[in-house]
Amino acid sequence: MQFHVKLSLLLAFLLLAGSATANETLESILAIAAKQQNTSIDYREVRHLQLLNGPWQAQGRMFVTASVFVMEQLAPQRQLLTANKHRFWLYVPDKNIRRTGMVTTPMAQRNFALFKPIMHGDKKALEKEFDIHFTSTDAQWLLELEPKRANNTLYSRISVKGKNGHAAEYMKAEMPDGDFTEWFFQQQHFSSTTEKQVIKLMHEAKGK
Amino acid sequence: MHRRVFTFLFALPLLLCAAIWQVDIKTDISAFFMAGDSPQATLLASNMQTGELSRRYLLSIGQSEPAEKPLEFAEALRSKLAEIEGVGRVWGEGLNEDEIRELISFYLPYRHHFYALNPASEVPEAFSESALAARAEAVKQGLLGPETQWMKSILAEDPMFFISSWLRRFSGSAQHEGTYASLVIETVATGLDTASQKPIKNKIEEAFRLINQEHGNRYTLAMTGVPLFAMAVQEQVAQDVMLVSTISMLAMVLLFLLLFRSFAALTSVLLTLLASATVATLLTSIVFGQIHALTLALGSTLIGICVDYPIHTMVHAAGGNEPAPESAKRIWPSLLLGAITTVVGYAALSFTGYPGMQQIALYAASGILTSLLIARFILPYAIERHISSMRLAFSCSSWLHFAGKSKLKVPVMIICALLLLFGLSGINWQNDLSRLSPSLEELKENDRQVRSRMQSIEPARFVLLHADTVEEALQVNEAAAIALEKVKADGKLDAYYSVYPWAASQSLQQQNLRAFSEQLNSETIARWSAAVDKTGIRSSSLARPVIPDIATLSFLDVTKSPARRYIAGQHVTTDHEAILTIWLGSHDAEAVRGALANISQAQYVSQKDMINAMNATYSSKAIEALAYGALIILLLLSLRYRSATAALQTLSPAIASVAIVLGCWGISGQPLGMLNLVGMLLAVAICVDYGIFFFENRAHNMGLTYQAIVVSALTTMVAFSCLGLAENPALQTLAWTIAPGVFLGFFLCPLLIRAKEETLPDQSGSES
Numbered sequence: 001m002q003f004h005v006k007l008s009l010l011l012a013f014l015l016l017a018g019s020a021t022a023n024e025t026l027e028s029i030l031a032i033a034a035k036q037q038n039t040s041i042d043y044r045e046v047r048h049l050q051l052l053n054g055p056w057q058a059q060g061r062m063f064v065t066a067s068v069f070v071m072e073q074l075a076p077q078r079q080l081l082t083a084n085k086h087r088f089w090l091y092v093p094d095k096n097i098r099r100t101g102m103v104t105t106p107m108a109q110r111n112f113a114l115f116k117p118i119m120h121g122d123k124k125a126l127e128k129e130f131d132i133h134f135t136s137t138d139a140q141w142l143l144e145l146e147p148k149r150a151n152n153t154l155y156s157r158i159s160v161k162g163k164n165g166h167a168a169e170y171m172k173a174e175m176p177d178g179d180f181t182e183w184f185f186q187q188q189h190f191s192s193t194t195e196k197q198v199i200k201l202m203h204e205a206k207g208k
Numbered sequence: 209m210h211r212r213v214f215t216f217l218f219a220l221p222l223l224l225c226a227a228i229w230q231v232d233i234k235t236d237i238s239a240f241f242m243a244g245d246s247p248q249a250t251l252l253a254s255n256m257q258t259g260e261l262s263r264r265y266l267l268s269i270g271q272s273e274p275a276e277k278p279l280e281f282a283e284a285l286r287s288k289l290a291e292i293e294g295v296g297r298v299w300g301e302g303l304n305e306d307e308i309r310e311l312i313s314f315y316l317p318y319r320h321h322f323y324a325l326n327p328a329s330e331v332p333e334a335f336s337e338s339a340l341a342a343r344a345e346a347v348k349q350g351l352l353g354p355e356t357q358w359m360k361s362i363l364a365e366d367p368m369f370f371i372s373s374w375l376r377r378f379s380g381s382a383q384h385e386g387t388y389a390s391l392v393i394e395t396v397a398t399g400l401d402t403a404s405q406k407p408i409k410n411k412i413e414e415a416f417r418l419i420n421q422e423h424g425n426r427y428t429l430a431m432t433g434v435p436l437f438a439m440a441v442q443e444q445v446a447q448d449v450m451l452v453s454t455i456s457m458l459a460m461v462l463l464f465l466l467l468f469r470s471f472a473a474l475t476s477v478l479l480t481l482l483a484s485a486t487v488a489t490l491l492t493s494i495v496f497g498q499i500h501a502l503t504l505a506l507g508s509t510l511i512g513i514c515v516d517y518p519i520h521t522m523v524h525a526a527g528g529n530e531p532a533p534e535s536a537k538r539i540w541p542s543l544l545l546g547a548i549t550t551v552v553g554y555a556a557l558s559f560t561g562y563p564g565m566q567q568i569a570l571y572a573a574s575g576i577l578t579s580l581l582i583a584r585f586i587l588p589y590a591i592e593r594h595i596s597s598m599r600l601a602f603s604c605s606s607w608l609h610f611a612g613k614s615k616l617k618v619p620v621m622i623i624c625a626l627l628l629l630f631g632l633s634g635i636n637w638q639n640d641l642s643r644l645s646p647s648l649e650e651l652k653e654n655d656r657q658v659r660s661r662m663q664s665i666e667p668a669r670f671v672l673l674h675a676d677t678v679e680e681a682l683q684v685n686e687a688a689a690i691a692l693e694k695v696k697a698d699g700k701l702d703a704y705y706s707v708y709p710w711a712a713s714q715s716l717q718q719q720n721l722r723a724f725s726e727q728l729n730s731e732t733i734a735r736w737s738a739a740v741d742k743t744g745i746r747s748s749s750l751a752r753p754v755i756p757d758i759a760t761l762s763f764l765d766v767t768k769s770p771a772r773r774y775i776a777g778q779h780v781t782t783d784h785e786a787i788l789t790i791w792l793g794s795h796d797a798e799a800v801r802g803a804l805a806n807i808s809q810a811q812y813v814s815q816k817d818m819i820n821a822m823n824a825t826y827s828s829k830a831i832e833a834l835a836y837g838a839l840i841i842l843l844l845l846s847l848r849y850r851s852a853t854a855a856l857q858t859l860s861p862a863i864a865s866v867a868i869v870l871g872c873w874g875i876s877g878q879p880l881g882m883l884n885l886v887g888m889l890l891a892v893a894i895c896v897d898y899g900i901f902f903f904e905n906r907a908h909n910m911g912l913t914y915q916a917i918v919v920s921a922l923t924t925m926v927a928f929s930c931l932g933l934a935e936n937p938a939l940q941t942l943a944w945t946i947a948p949g950v951f952l953g954f955f956l957c958p959l960l961i962r963a964k965e966e967t968l969p970d971q972s973g974s975e976s
Contacts, residue, residue, distance in 0.1 A: 049351060051360070051749045053741075056352055102396040132907065 009085045038195070041190040045073075050178045061188070064196045070201045084203040089205040098207055140166055210589035221484055227490040230323045234496040262399035264298070265412065265433040266413030268392040268658045271426055281419065281427055282389035285877040288415040289393055294408045296394045297613040300775070308357075310770045312371065312376070315709075316362065317756045319371040320724045321717035322621035323707055325690050331723035334370070335732045338740040341730055342370050348743040358475035368736055376710040402442045409439065440651055445501045448934040451503075456930035460515065463926055467919055468522070471599055472594035478519050480582045488575035496567055503567045510575045513550060515925075517543050523916035524907050526598040527755035532588035540584050540908040546897035547580040549841045553893020556837035557886060559829065605913050611958030612910075620864065620959050628867040631874025637881075647878060655732070670706075671804065672811045673789035678763045680809075681779075682713035688790060688810045691803040701795035701800060707778055710771040717760040720885065724755050724925040730865060825843040830885035837889050841896055847957065858903045863897035865952035869945070883938055887945025894924055894946070895953025902957040921954035 045058045060073040073079040079089040090099040127144075128130060133144040142161040158178045162168040171183040188194075209217075257839045269282050282300055289298045315322065324330035333339055347369050352360035362371060393412065397404035400862065409431075416429045464474045488510070492499045554572035555566045671688060675681035689708050695701040712720075724895035737747035766772065767779075779788045792800065797814070804810045816943050838859075845855035866888050873880055896919045925947050932943030 047356070049356070051351060051363070053746050056353075056744075097473055102832065113623050177360070179360075180357070 005197065006168075038066070038190040040190040040194050042186045042188055043071075044184040046184075047179075048175070048181070062195065063190070063201075065195065066200060068202055070198050070205070072201055080201060080203050080205040084202075091205045091207070136164070163203045210592075212586050213590045213721040214585045216479075216483070218464070220486070223486045223490065224856055227486045227493070228560060230493045231489055231494060233504070234498045234500050235835075236686055239497040261436040263395045264395065264399075265393040265395070265409075265431055265435060266658050267393065267412070268430045268661045269389045270428045270430070272388065278389045278427055281423055282391055284422075285416060285419050286391055288393065288419060289412060292408060292411045292415065294396055294404060296396045298391060298393050300389070300391055307770070312362070313863050314374075314769055314771065315374055316365055316371055317631040317758055318717075318761050319374060320755050321711050321720055321760055323370055323373050323720045323724070325686055325693070325708065325716070327716070327723040331727055334373075335727050335735070337735070338514065339740070340736050341742070342737070342747065344739040346372060347740070348745055349744070353454065354722075362539050364751060366753075368753045374709050390661065393433075395435065400438045402435070402439050405435040405439060409435065417712055430658050432651070432658040437651060437655075437937055438744055442501075444935050448936050448939060449501050449504050451940070452930055452934050455933055456927050459926045460923060460929055463720070463923060467602070468598055470594065470597040473598045474520055476587060476591055476594075477515055480518045480579055480587060481514055484510070484579040485583055487578040488571045491574040492567055492571045495570055499571070500567060503571050508925075510572055513572075513924055514579035515913065515923045515927075516588050516897065518579045519920045519923065520901065521583045522598050522915045523600060523919060525588060525914060526600070526622065527912040527915065528907055528909065532592045533593060535907065536584050536588040538576050541902075542901050542906050543580055543583065545844070545904075546900045547576050549612070549844060549895045549896040549900070551576055551893045552840050552844070553837050553890050553896075556833040556840075556889055556893075559833045559836070567654075570770040574581040580776070599920065600913075600915050603911065604918055605911055608910060608958050609925070610912055614959075616959050620956065621860075624864045624867040624871070627871030627875075629871075631871030633872070634874040634877060636874075636877050636879045669795075669814045670792055671706075671800070673788040673809055674811070675786050675809055677785065678779075678781055679713055679715070679782075681788045681841075682707070682716055682763065683713060684807060684809045685788050685790070686713060687714055688804060691807065692790070692800070694805045695795070695799050698799065700757060700796040702795065703788055704792050704795075705778075706722050706774045706790040710775050711763050712761070714760050714762075721755065721760075723854060728753060728755060753839065774838050830882045830889070834885055834889045834892075845896075845900070854903070857961055858899040859896060860952045861956040862892045862903075863900050864956050864960060865895050865949045866892060866951055869949050873885045881941070883941040884945050887942045888949065890942070890951025891946045893951065894950055898954045898957050899961060902961050917954050917957065 011182075041062045043060060043062055043163060046057075047056045049056070055077075056072050059075050060071065060079075062072075063070045067084055069083045071081040078093050078152075080089070080093075082089045082091075091097070108154075125127075127150075130145040130147055133142075135142050140161055140163050142159065145158045147155070155173050157172075157174045158169045159170075159172045161170050165184075168185050169185050171177075171185070172180060174180040269278050269287075271287070272279050279300075286298050289295060313965060321346065323334070327680065336344075347359065347363065350356075350362075350369075353359075357678055363369070395405065395408055397408075412431070413429075417429075420427050420429075461474060461478075465570050467473075489499060489504075492503065520539055521536045521544060522534070524535040525763045528535045530538075551573045554569045554576070556569075557570040557572075577777055671692075673681055673684045673688060675684055685708060686705050689704070689706050692706075696704065733753055736753070737750075739872060740747040740750065763779075766775070778789045778791070797812070801812045804812055843853075843857060845858050846852045849855055849858070869888070869891075873884070897922060900908075901913055903916050907913055920937060928947040928950065930943075932940050932947070934943075
């Protein structure tokens with residue numbers, strides 16, 4: 001299902017989030033990304049769907065640790081999307097919807113084509129799947145990824161950008177049909193309290 | 209050497225070669241499967257033996273320290289297992305996204321056809337204001353949820369989101385929670401094809417071992433499935449055959465050497481037995497095309513019966529005053545009548561309905577008749593020169609004198625009658641066919657555990673639907689599903705799994721299409737657009753709803769579609785019959801029975817009830833066979849002696865023996881089943897021989913006659929007691945029914961029968 005895409009994009013972003021600066025190259029970004037540990041980010045998501053009369057917005061927070069990823073959407077409706085190395089869980093408390101699956105299923109594998117190379121700092125694998133454009137100026141840096149095999153992908157272009165010397169603060173994922181989603185990020189401090197919170201949210205998503 | 213002996217010795221190796229060339233020993237359990245009487249039970253049994261379900265291994269993978277499901281390990285194992293030769297496919301629990309996508313793209317064009325079980329009311333309801341609003345809201349949630357792209361692709365084809373109805377029904381197949389990961393392996397060969405299954409099983413275990421090693425041996429594997437049971441049964445049968453044959457043969461040799469102290473006697477009898485077994489195997493193989501190992505196991509007890517005729521020939525030749533051919537000729541009428549009555553007993557077995565018994569009956573009949581003919585026409589000429597070394601080393605004269613002089617006949621009969629009377633009231637009759645099954649307790653427990661980790665379906669209780677055609681069966685299935693929905697709504701049924709929504713009758717699909725054709729018009733489309741606009745979705749961007757102009761989906765097409773895996777094992781069809789099953793989750797049996805009461809072709813089946821019903825049928829047939837067998841034997845004896853009284857007298861030890869055994873069982877409370885009846889039938893058939901020999905006393909020498917009877921009874925008891933060493937409970941039951949019956953049968957002869965011309969031996973035992 002398509003939340004693989006979401007998961008994949010967000011993981012990729014989070015791994016890049018604390019690493020990119022104007023003076024760095026793609027190789028060094030990927031190398032640092034592979035070493036990323038704990039991150040906490042507040043986000044705002046804006047979807048632009050042609051089927052909707054206007055843009056739709058959501059906001060929440062995201063956490064990534066060495067072993068898990070947690071995305072807690074707080075508005076307009078609370079929703080949890082979590083994952084560990086092997087499995088993901090979706091939980092919508094209001095509707096009591098729970099879904100889980102393996103990140104190693106063929107579909108997930110396709111969707112994680114972005115995430116895995118970044119996680120492993122594997123530039124070759126990333127280049128196998130995407131045409132990569134990395135540019136940086138004094139003011140900001142921009143990473144653009146375009147899938148090489150257009151018909152087997154769910155997005156036609158992914159752009160991540162940030163201010164010079166700072167982590168990524170914006171991401172745009174464009175779909176082949178013209179729909180797109182924008183993400184606005186703000187880095188937060190990751191404390192020991194945050195870590196406890198992550199564990200709690202993980203348990204909630206798993207239904208424990 | 210007499211030419212008959214020469215011909216026999218020349219023919220025996222040829223017969224042996226022919227038997228070895230012809231014999232095809234079958235060790236799978238299909239021949240002894242409970243088939244039942246009804247066509248439905250037969251069809252189901254056949255499907256269980258060779259259908260998709262029979263070809264599956266169920267694997268449950270756990271961790272030494274329970275944590276989350278070891279899904280990553282299961283996935284690695286799955287890939288490895290799929291490479292094994294002979295494995296058709298392997299899948300894990302639940303459905304992955306690719307499978308869901310595949311199913312939805314298959315069913316999306318049929319969303320109208322499969323929409324509802326009650327199209328007349330449910331389709332108009334789908335166009336009500338509330339239903340339109342709810343579906344529009346669901347579409348919006350879908351678009352804004354994590355599955356946007358997927359929702360968009362569905363909407364392109366199904367703008368009114370009617371597939372939601374099918375999705376709701378299908379989402380009932382949720383995966384089982386727990387700490388064990390599961391895999392299902394489907395093999396190309398049937399589960400009972402143990403020759404093909406053995407290497408597959410070994411490779412499965414090897415694959416697990418290798419991958420587990422890579423993961424630090426943290427995982428445990430439990431497996432179940434028909435192939436494993438088939439292999440275990442085959443192994444047990446093979447072991448039983450080997451054990452019973454070897455030990456009974458050794459015991460017979462020892463007994464023979466002890467009684468006759470003559471190798472010539474031993475050799476003569478062994479050759480007779482070898483010839484009997486060879487002819488029996490050859491004939492059975494020719495008639496049935498193969499011979500089952502269980503037939504050989506049970507057939508080995510024939511050693512104890514076939515040996516009777518050469519024993520009588522030898523004992524009479526050694527103890528009498530005339531040449532062996534003459535003494536054989538003298539006792540021939542008794543031997544012939546005895547053999548016929550024994551064959552009648554075994555033949556009656558084939559009417560018990562217990563699978564495999566026809567083969568055993570033919571095997572026994574041909575073995576007994578061969579032994580009889582050898583004992584009469586060949587053996588006397590072979591032993592002529594060795595007669596002196598074959599005299600028996602014991603005498604029964606004391607017992608014969610005591611029995612002959614005492615007037616115990618009436619008291620013994622009264623005691624037997626009283627025992628029977630007291631015992632009958634306490635007989636513990638158990639309709640438990642599982643006693644016939646091999647005792648695979650460990651496998652059964654393992655099976656229960658693995659299945660409980662995998663699904664919430666009750667394996668032993670389900671709904672059986674039967675009809676003449678698939679279409680009719682599907683219609684019955686739909687009626688049953690409606691009834692079960694109500695039970696589910698009442699909270700008395702957790703879940704049910706029928707072939708709907710995977711397959712629907714042509715009639716239901718047509719009804720759905722008609723209902724949609726009536727409802728879908730510009731007015732309802734306009735109302736839908738309004739409902740959609742209210743949610744913030746741009747209705748003008750949606751495609752115009754239409755009913756796809758495609759034919760209804762046939763059941764055959766479903767069985768070839770991605771859905772086939774989900775209905776495997778739930779359908780059996782022939783040209784004249786169609787059977788569907790509905791699996792049930794935890795439920796209240798009475799509520800389900802009540803709900804289906806008005807659907808005559810739907811039957812709530814409890815496997816236990818079904819097995820008990822089958823056992824009742826087998827039991828009544830066994831009683832019938834016992835009665836008819838006894839009646840035919842009585843008739844034969846009456847014709848032979850032209851006196852019913854004489855016939856009854858001949859039968860009296862056998863009758864008394866059955867009365868005592870039955871009475872003792874009743875008093876002890878020992879559970880009895882159908883096999884005990886079968887055993888009694890055989891005991892009667894064997895004991896009648898002793899009655900005949902004793903009554904006719906062809907040698908006019910009671911000491912000699914009884915000596916022969918004692919020796920033949922001892923060999924029979926030894927042979928059947930050896931059968932008790934087998935692990936198979938069916939063989940054990942037969943052993944412990946027949947052995948005591950045979951003992952009483954020969955022991956009571958002198959007490960209950962007055963021989964025609966009695967010549968008691970002197971007390972010194974000069975006969976020996």
